[in-house]
Amino acid sequence: MEKKSTLSKILIFISVIAFGVWSAYDLELSPMKFIAGIPDIFNLIYRSLPPDLSILSRLVTPALRTLEVAIWGTFIAVVFSTILSFGAAKNLFGSNKIIYGLTRGILNTLRSIPDLIWALVFVAAVGLGTFPGVLALAVYSCGELGKLYAESIENIDPGPREALESTGAGSFRVIRWAILPQILPEAITYTLYRLESNVRHAFILGLVGAGGLGHELIVSMRLFRYDEALTIILVIIITVSLTDFVSGKLRQKVI
Amino acid sequence: MMNSNAAIHFFDVSHSYKGNSQKVLNQVHLEIEKGEFCTILGRSGAGKSTFLRSMTGFVQVEEGSIFINGDELRYYSSSLRKIRKNVAMIFQHYNLVNRLTNLQNVLCGMLQNIPSQRGILGWYTEKEKKQALELLDRVGLADFAHKRADQLSGGQKQRVGIARALAQDPKIILADEPVASLDPVTSGEIMELLKQINKEENITVVISLHQIELAKQYGERMIGFAGGKVVIDTTAGFLTDGDLAEIYDVTKEKENTNHSIEKQII
Numbered sequence: 072m073e074k075k076s077t078l079s080k081i082l083i084f085i086s087v088i089a090f091g092v093w094s095a096y097d098l099e100l101s102p103m104k105f106i107a108g109i110p111d112i113f114n115l116i117y118r119s120l121p122p123d124l125s126i127l128s129r130l131v132t133p134a135l136r137t138l139e140v141a142i143w144g145t146f147i148a149v150v151f152s153t154i155l156s157f158g159a160a161k162n163l164f165g166s167n168k169i170i171y172g173l174t175r176g177i178l179n180t181l182r183s184i185p186d187l188i189w190a191l192v193f194v195a196a197v198g199l200g201t202f203p204g205v206l207a208l209a210v211y212s213c214g215e216l217g218k219l220y221a222e223s224i225e226n227i228d229p230g231p232r233e234a235l236e237s238t239g240a241g242s243f244r245v246i247r248w249a250i251l252p253q254i255l256p257e258a259i260t261y262t263l264y265r266l267e268s269n270v271r272h273a274f275i276l277g278l279v280g281a282g283g284l285g286h287e288l289i290v291s292m293r294l295f296r297y298d299e300a301l302t303i304i305l306v307i308i309i310t311v312s313l314t315d316f317v318s319g320k321l322r323q324k325v326i
Numbered sequence: 327m328m329n330s331n332a333a334i335h336f337f338d339v340s341h342s343y344k345g346n347s348q349k350v351l352n353q354v355h356l357e358i359e360k361g362e363f364c365t366i367l368g369r370s371g372a373g374k375s376t377f378l379r380s381m382t383g384f385v386q387v388e389e390g391s392i393f394i395n396g397d398e399l400r401y402y403s404s405s406l407r408k409i410r411k412n413v414a415m416i417f418q419h420y421n422l423v424n425r426l427t428n429l430q431n432v433l434c435g436m437l438q439n440i441p442s443q444r445g446i447l448g449w450y451t452e453k454e455k456k457q458a459l460e461l462l463d464r465v466g467l468a469d470f471a472h473k474r475a476d477q478l479s480g481g482q483k484q485r486v487g488i489a490r491a492l493a494q495d496p497k498i499i500l501a502d503e504p505v506a507s508l509d510p511v512t513s514g515e516i517m518e519l520l521k522q523i524n525k526e527e528n529i530t531v532v533i534s535l536h537q538i539e540l541a542k543q544y545g546e547r548m549i550g551f552a553g554g555k556v557v558i559d560t561t562a563g564f565l566t567d568g569d570l571a572e573i574y575d576v577t578k579e580k581e582n583t584n585h586s587i588e589k590q591i592i
Contacts, residue, residue, distance in 0.1 A: 256425075
């Protein structure tokens with residue numbers, strides 16, 4: 072018996088190693104290639120120095136737009152995910168297979184497609200600019216937040232809910248006074264994390280035509296203006312750090 | 327024939343939970359009159375909680391009928407709400423909303439009596455707020471009105487629970503082991519408070535208890551459950567050791583279980 076289990080462990084180990092080697096070969100992972108590319112990386116850094124700070128004033132509007140995209144995307148997501156999350160919470164609608172199944176299905180679909188893909192879809196639908204970026208972030212974040220909110224609702228203490236239901240209060244009043252106060256701190260934390268993440272994603276979406284600083288970055292790269300690109304990257308780092316700082320402070324207050 | 331003075335009336339009520347053939351309520355037939363102070367005794371699983379929860383429709387009984395203040399309990403929302411408005415519950419674990427203030431928790435007891443929009447937005451009139459404060463004062467917690475519920479001790483939380491129940495302006499109070507998590511002194515204080523409410527407001531009070539001494543001290547009528555059946559229904563002064571043996575007899579419980587297993591096999 073023991074021999075059999077040792078043999079199976081050896082077989083699993085060999086299989087994992089074999090898969091690792093095969094996939095490294097398949098992906099053309101080559102340390103030599105990387106080492107050979109190091110001078111080019113330095114060359115790129117050298118060509119981007121010093122950063123062209125003269126474009127800073129030109130970057131204020133795109134930076135603000137990126138933040139606006141993230142904020143609007145998160146806000147729209149919060150509205151719709153809140154509604155959907157109640158339907159997707161097992162302790163509220165678990166017995167209603169249609170509502171529960173439908174809302175769960177919608178949330179799973181929305182978050183299983185990455186926001187970059189949603190951005191490509193919305194750029195094709197509503198054209199280039201920040202609007203498709205807002206839509207992409209809103210749709211993806213709705214799926215993410217909806218699932219997290221639903222899980223928070225499922226984890227509430229059922230006692231206060233039962234207490235309010237036992238008074239004869241209607242469903243909305245029970246949700247407002249027994250469920251919302253319990254999930255609010257968690258929901259705010261999730262929302263702030265999502266906002267931070269959306270700020271980072273908003274830059275990436277700019278690369279596929281959804282405007283903002285990402286768009287500026289891709290234009291500078293295509294024009295081989297690496298000094299401009301470095302300035303844009305520095306502005307991105309500052310914006311992300313500031314958002315994380317503010318969001319962290321807000322989170323501390325809530326908790 | 328139903329007594330017009332009955333607050334609670336059980337007509338041959340039986341119930342078993344899904345996946346368990348053993349009845350938690352077995353042919354329960356009893357009447358509790360308006361203004362009575364009733365204690366329910368029984369071992370864990372004897373049917374006490376199910377008995378209480380069935381009166382507010384949290385347990386939908388399989389057989390029989392339940393009448394609350396003359397209205398038959400039916401399991402659709404408007405009927406349930408109508409019944410629940412007059413029946414307040416007090417819980418073992420208090421069931422307060424910890425992140426709300428004690429005043430807000432008490433005001434929650436009034437939610438069913440105010441218009442929906444005001445209820446959702448939490449817009450209470452000055453009169454309602456004053457009433458909630460008076461109720462907190464009555465349970466000795468006026469100074470804690472604006473503190474959060476999670477800052478209170480167990481006994482204080484139960485007092486807020488009682489104030490919330492009173493805010494409902496109920497005709498019946500059902501208390502499901504309200505002192506099970508409290509020390510003996512605090513338990514006595516809570517029982518005293520409930521007794522006082524029963525006497526002053528003529529509210530029917532039904533309490534399930536584990537502590538026989540408390541039941542003897544405060545209870546007027548005592549109903550003993552065993553295996554889902556009412557095995558004893560007597561006044562406190564007449565409760566004998568034989569009655570207690572009937573309620574708590576381990577051998578009998580085992581026999582009941584064996585009997586039920588035999589029945590299942592047949």
